[in-house]
Amino acid sequence: MSENRESWSGQIMFVIAAAASAIGLGNLWRFPYLAAQYGGGAFILVYIALVATMGIALMTTEIAIGRMTRESQLTAYGRLDRRWRGCGILSTAIALVILPYYSVVGGWVLKYLLVYARAAFTGTEAVGGDSAGFFNAFIGASFAPFGYGALFIITAAFVVSLGVQDGIEKSNLVLMPLLLVIAFALAVYVLTLPGALAGVRYYLCPSASAFADPDGGFSWMRLMRMTMGAMGQMFYSGSLAMGIMITYGSYMRREDSVVRSVLRIEFFDTLIALLAGFMIVPVVYLFAVQEGMPVETAMNAGPGLMFITLPKVFATFGASGVWVGLLFFALVLFAALTSAISLYEAGVAAFVDSLRVSRGVSVAFVGTLSLLLSVFSALGFGVWGDIRICGQTFLDFFDFITNSVLMPVAAMLTCVFVGWRLGVGRIVGEVEREGRRLPMKAAYAFFIRYLAPLILLAILVSQVMAFLHDSFGIGSWHI
């Protein structure tokens, strides 16, 4: 298997592919509102500190496991130690559960892109005055949300079916430069709007709400909540704990540098998250001030921000509004698509490696499974709108169970496995193979063996407590 395994055509291609996976809805949608809600600059600093330590350590570990075994996550753990096969099954399951609901949201983005394209080219209105009504009518429809999600999945399937070099690399070479250009262009446009500076200040200046109660007293609870939020975002944004970096690492050439690659991937991922904040927070801030509503309310966390508030904001830009909307949703679509491609590839590689089926068969299998599973999330706001799992819609439930429960568990198991079973030395050996030394080895070992498992356990407990509290009223405290 490892002899004729596909590989990236070079280190740059690997970095672009991994960055393309990392840069997604998490950067463009989740990061800005988390930053705005958790105290601006304070959150950003904590986030960057976490990426520079935990993020880099975990990404290095996953990529090294992939390159060492030359297998995808499903079989990589078992290859290193048979008793840890379960870890591979868990990561693969996470990827297969995320892909369908991620694609449903990708479908919403596709729909908005088409709406803005039509408006831009025919000179009509995009979403209309009632953007909330428009959004709810769309996601509540009985077929459209599924149809758009399906189109999104089929596009990803097409790219993945062409293989690592002909499919993933080539599509990235088109999408990623476009993504960078649009992100910079939109950020510059926003910064030149009159009054934008006040919004930038709101985004960047650390606010006391990160660690103080509304009455001004210091609150550990708030500080913890902000840190947990930043940590969860770091995982999600780095595409960690779902096997992707293991699969992508398994296509990495032995002569390329893991250390350098990881630094670059994390750099691009963080850059785009910060840029997204420059793009979104100031305009929502200006809009909130104009409308006389609290900025926190305008920066509301749910889908409302991207699909209801931003269209309202674009409408205030006059004639250029539809073009800004068109560019914005193109940017989001490219980011989401490249992330979905990486999820898809993690699933496909898993079946190719374990069942020895061809890439084509595996693509068809993962695609069919995703289409079927996507029905739940797609119809969960319409026909099946009354169904609640543990008090949540299907989409929210899948999101919760993966991000808040399974991903911390998978990451924790990976750290325990590497730290206590495989041995940190094996990872260091793999990383240093091509000659570049892994800096701060002792810190890395301490982190993987002790700190990361404890922190991950804390995240898991706090998320589950918060869930029990919010959904069932069980427990008197939550973070």
Ligand code: PHE
């Ligand atoms: N890292 C991606 C983002 O920031 C999220 C992602 C999740 C990517 C799952 C792939 C798989 O949006």
